[in-house]
Amino acid sequence: MIGLIRVLTVSDPAALNCHADLIEKKYGLSLVSRCIPDQATGIHDEETEQIAIPKIINLGKELVESGCQLLLVSCAADPAVAQLRSATAVPVIGAGSAAALVANASGKKTGVIGITEEVPAIVAHTLGANFKGYLKPEGINNTNDLLSSEGQSACVQAVETLIANGAEQIQFACTGMGTINLKQILSANGITVPLIDAVEAEGLFASFYR
Incomplete structure (x- = not known):
């Protein structure tokens, strides 16, 4: 199992399971x-990450005790991944490093x-010399902002800017971009470079x- x-607190079963459904x-x-409790806007800065880390560790331990033999931390910052690897005897995969490793396989910028x-530090560290640049789309301050049409348009503009600045492929450093199927949105807007989704990568x- x-x-x-x-790392986003949700009560709706469809929202809770959307990443698992994509992987399945x-x-x-x-x-x-x-999901961890009391994080309605997920992780979007240092403060929210530090608040989330002990919750992720506790939840990971609970999942292992219930029989899970592998853990996925579905957040591109890889919060608590290192701690869970030390605290449990199962493999622990973080979405951010997984996506960066996929990106590195091509050798593209x-x-x-x-x-x-x-x-996210884990993303920049893993990409190393292949890291070409980073942008936070205008008006996007947490994962919920990705749900609006304005937020999605801002993502398209940010990706276009990165490509214009020399990026040969794009990595998503938020698993909420998998939730909204940003790959499809970008493709529909004429983006043709490879797109690395963090949810797909952890899967x-x-x-x-x-």
């Missing part, structure tokens, strides 16, 4: 999704789009442990 940890559809994996003021790595 694979446990998927959401693409890779044929079965997952159980749980990678532009990154996200919801934080600065690129790819999870598929090796099936």
Whole structure:
């Protein structure tokens, strides 16, 4: 059994399971999704990440105790991933590093789009010399802002800017971009460079442990 940890607090089952559903559809994996409490805007800065870390650790331990043999932390900052690897005996995959590793496989210069003021440290570190630049779309301050048409248009504009500045492919540094299927939105707006979705990337790595 694979446990998927959401860092956005949601009560609607469809919203809770949307990342698991994407992974199941693409890779044929079965997952159980749980979310941390009291984080209605998820993780979008240093403060919200620090508040979330102990919650993620506790939830990860609970999932392992319930029988999960693999954990996915579905957040591109990889919060508490290192701590969970030390605290449990199961593999722990973070969405941000997973996406960056996929991006590195091509050797292309990678532009990154996200919801934080600065690129998540794990993403920049993993991309290394392939990191081409980072943008936070205008008006996007947390994952919920991605749900609006204005937020999605801002994502398109940010990606166009990154490509104009030399990015050969784009990595999403927010799993909420998988929630809204930003890949499809960008493709519909004429973006043709490779697009690396963090939810798909964590699912790819999870598929090796099936």
